[in-house]
Amino acid sequence: MSGAAESSETRPHYTLAFFGAAWSPPTAPMSRIFEETLIDMARLAPGVKIAGAAIDLGGAETIEGTEPGDTPADPSLAAVIPTLRWVPTIVALDEQGNECARFEGMMPKLEIRRKLLAVFAGKPETD
Numbered sequence: 001m002s003g004a005a006e007s008s009e010t011r012p013h014y015t016l017a018f019f020g021a022a023w024s025p026p027t028a029p030m031s032r033i034f035e036e037t038l039i040d041m042a043r044l045a046p047g048v049k050i051a052g053a054a055i056d057l058g059g060a061e062t063i064e065g066t067e068p069g070d071t072p073a074d075p076s077l078a079a080v081i082p083t084l085r086w087v088p089t090i091v092a093l094d095e096q097g098n099e100c101a102r103f104e105g106m107m108p109k110l111e112i113r114r115k116l117l118a119v120f121a122g123k124p125e126t127d
Helices: 002-010 029-046 075-083 107-119
Strands: 013-020 049-056 088-095 099-104
Touching: 002 075, 013 075, 013 107, 029 049, 029 088, 029 107, 049 075, 075 088, 088 107, 099 107
Parallel strands: 013 049
Antiparallel strands: 013 088, 088 099
């Protein structure tokens, strides 16, 4: 049984973060795509541990599970905010907090999934 515990500890860890705001119309559909992507990645990349975070960048309404204007507790996530050019944005960070993928604005779920699988396999695609 200890082999299973060790294998889960040695899996690569990534954080997939969604940055959105109620005032941005694409936030609602991309929020659903983000949630579905987390579920898909758990199934398609079982050798990778993926944490999800949704950050609301402010507004009268909030993204489900967030508070308006919340500053992420994770300094790696907070460091992404000044670099955002589009809302919504999905960012993948490795264990060290380095950005390894970014998806800005509206994007098809299958494209996000394909690029993330390439990153998790150690073969990131270049645009």
